[in-house]
Amino acid sequence: xxxxxxxxxxxxxxxxxxxxxxxxxxxxxxxxxxxxxxxxxxxxxxxxxxxxxxxxxxxxxxxxxxxxxxxxxxxxxxxxxxxxxxxxxxxxxxxxxxxxxxxxxxxxxxxxxxxxxxxxxxxxxxxxxxxxxxxxxxxxxxxxxxxxxxxxxxxxxxxxxxxxxxxxxxxxxxxxxxxxxxxxxxxxxxxxxxxxxxxxxxxxxxxxxxxxxxxxxxxxxxxxxxxxxxxxxxxxxxxxxxxxxxxxxxxxxxxxxxxxxxxxxxxxxxxxxxxxxxxxxxxxxxxxxxxxxxxxxxxxxxxxxxxxxxxxxxxxxxxxxxxxxxxxxxxxxxxxxxxxxxxxxxxxxxxxxxxxxxxxxxxxxx
Ligand code: NAD
Numbered sequence: 001x002x003x004x005x006x007x008x009x010x011x012x013x014x015x016x017x018x019x020x021x022x023x024x025x026x027x028x029x030x031x032x033x034x035x036x037x038x039x040x041x042x043x044x045x046x047x048x049x050x051x052x053x054x055x056x057x058x059x060x061x062x063x064x065x066x067x068x069x070x071x072x073x074x075x076x077x078x079x080x081x082x083x084x085x086x087x088x089x090x091x092x093x094x095x096x097x098x099x100x101x102x103x104x105x106x107x108x109x110x111x112x113x114x115x116x117x118x119x120x121x122x123x124x125x126x127x128x129x130x131x132x133x134x135x136x137x138x139x140x141x142x143x144x145x146x147x148x149x150x151x152x153x154x155x156x157x158x159x160x161x162x163x164x165x166x167x168x169x170x171x172x173x174x175x176x177x178x179x180x181x182x183x184x185x186x187x188x189x190x191x192x193x194x195x196x197x198x199x200x201x202x203x204x205x206x207x208x209x210x211x212x213x214x215x216x217x218x219x220x221x222x223x224x225x226x227x228x229x230x231x232x233x234x235x236x237x238x239x240x241x242x243x244x245x246x247x248x249x250x251x252x253x254x255x256x257x258x259x260x261x262x263x264x265x266x267x268x269x270x271x272x273x274x275x276x277x278x279x280x281x282x283x284x285x286x287x288x289x290x291x292x293x294x295x296x297x298x299x300x301x302x303x304x305x306x307x308x309x310x311x312x313x314x315x316x317x318x319x320x321x322x323x324x325x326x327x328x329x330x331x332x333x334x335x336x337x338x339x340x341x342x343x344x345x346x347x348x349x350x351x352x353x354x355x356x357x358x359x360x361x362x363x364x365x366x
Contacts, residue, residue, distance in 0.1 A: 001062075002061050003033075003303070011285060014344050025355040026316065036050070057093060062308055067282070068280075094131075098264060100253070102262065103123050118231070119256070124236065137159030162200055171239065196241075221248070232255050259279040263301070321351060321354075324351055
């Protein structure tokens with residue numbers, strides 16, 4: 001099993017280090033190789049996704065990714081900005097399905113902005129299509145308007161588009177994922193206004209005919225945004241397009257209290273994937289040793305389950321994280337009165353110990 005390790009920028013290296021230590025605590029043989037990506041790669045090689053990094057990612061069975069970005073790169077031309085590395089990896093590796101579980105841990109229900117009873121036991125899987133939609137549709141650009149409300153005025157435009165095969169393959173992924181859960185899929189669209197999403201809805205319904213054991217509901221995106229904060233536990237698997245998925249998965253993340261807890265996976269059709277925390281590079285806390293490494297550690301667990309066919313090892317990591325939370329250890333982002341505040345490395349130590357079946361030490365009371 002060859003894993004490409006791409007730590008990236010900001011807190012990326014700190015949190016990935018802990019995930020790699022946790023992987024090392026399992027009795028499995030991995031070959032790992034690390035490469036620069038994002039701003040760090042731009043500094044060293046003049047490009048956020050250098051050839052060497054891309055080749056390593058292509059050759060690996062799975063990629064463990066930290067985060068990229070820093071405000072200091074905001075003035076760079078778009079193609080050289082750190083975030084382009086993720087888009088480049090998605091494109092070159094044909095990663096089309098993004099899995100974002102939003103799971104509310106029992107001990108963290110108070111950290112949610114919603115009432116505990118609304119989020120206790122929450123377990124949603126948002127599946128976002130990654131290759132199509134308005135993010136990639138052509139043509140796009142700026143021009144002088146020839147019609148519309150202000151002919152002659154400067155305007156900008158993007159193109160929303162989805163092809164049948166794109167919608168079909170993400171629908172299959174969603175229905176198959178639902179079969180392993182509670183057999184319900186909510187497809188989110190804006191079919192009442194957008195032609196692209198009327199087509200989306202039609203194709204999802206056609207694919208659904210092959211999964212009669214799975215319940216399908218369709219929901220407009222504005223209603224879905226509302227229902228996610230009104231009664232989030234009514235959802236199980238949510239499947240949607242690139243832009244709606246981008247927004248709804250962040251909304252769902254917040255239901256769980258901290259983005260520092262949420263893993264993600266981006267998969268190709270063969271199950272090879274890129275695994276990364278749902279958060280960014282958090283430049284505001286980088287280098288301080290306070291970042292929460294659990295989202296990255298849980299991403300490593302997803303990697304074991306989805307790409308490396310090691311479900312038992314994935315379970316071990318997930319149980320270890322639960323044990324650490326149950327022992328009262330918290331990084332600053334999830335800390336509350338009566339729990340023990342720990343830094344990034346101490347949190348990593350605790351998960352490593354729990355994976356190895358050792359008792360978890362709680363030293364630094366705060
Ligand atoms: P962010 O997710 O980096 O940070 C948002 C807030 O959450 C910050 O206050 C941060 O300190 C906190 N936070 C994030 N992760 C945390 C963790 N593990 N533990 C504790 N606190 C955590 O989002 P942002 O500030 O909007 O973006 C910062 C940079 O990250 C930007 O350059 C952005 O483009 C980039 N970004 C990268 C990715 C990615 O690599 N996939 C995703 C989103 C944003």
